[in-house]
Amino acid sequence: MLKKILVVEDNEDNRRILVYRLRKIGQFDIREAANGQQAVEAVQQDPPDLIFMDLKMPVMDGWEATRRIRQMDVGRAVRIIALTAQAMAGDEQKALSIGCDDYLAKPVVDPDIVRQKLERLIGASAAA
Numbered sequence: 088m089l090k091k092i093l094v095v096e097d098n099e100d101n102r103r104i105l106v107y108r109l110r111k112i113g114q115f116d117i118r119e120a121a122n123g124q125q126a127v128e129a130v131q132q133d134p135p136d137l138i139f140m141d142l143k144m145p146v147m148d149g150w151e152a153t154r155r156i157r158q159m160d161v162g163r164a165v166r167i168i169a170l171t172a173q174a175m176a177g178d179e180q181k182a183l184s185i186g187c188d189d190y191l192a193k194p195v196v197d198p199d200i201v202r203q204k205l206e207r208l209i210g211a212s213a214a215a
């Protein structure tokens with residue numbers, strides 16, 4: 088069974104870049120969502136193993152979506168990596184405080200860092 092990864096990001100270019108990187112890293116069942124509302128619905132329907140969660144999004148932002156997911160029975164075990172903007176100092180600690188497991192600064196350019204985080208959080212290696 089492939090690990091299920093949900094990429095939540097309103098910026099289509101950023102979303103595509105991250106999906107592209109993930110496909111280079113290994114074989115995953117990758118789903119996409121463009122805002123927090125879609126992410127919450129996706130978790131309700133079929134919880135992924137891990138979520139990359141952009142924080143600033145329309146409709147419902149990543150902060151609210153993370154809080155809601157953590158309140159769901161099926162959402163507690165989901166690993167969440169917050170996607171933070173480099174200009175937003177303090178978001179990293181805040182993301183951890185609301186229930187994210189880790190954070191990653193955008194733009195996501197270094198596949199090794201992504202690989203390490205995936206390995207640590209869901210045990211997914213390059214060969215997964």
Ligand SMILES: [Mg+2]
Binds near residue numbers: 097098142143
């Ligand atoms: Mg955004």
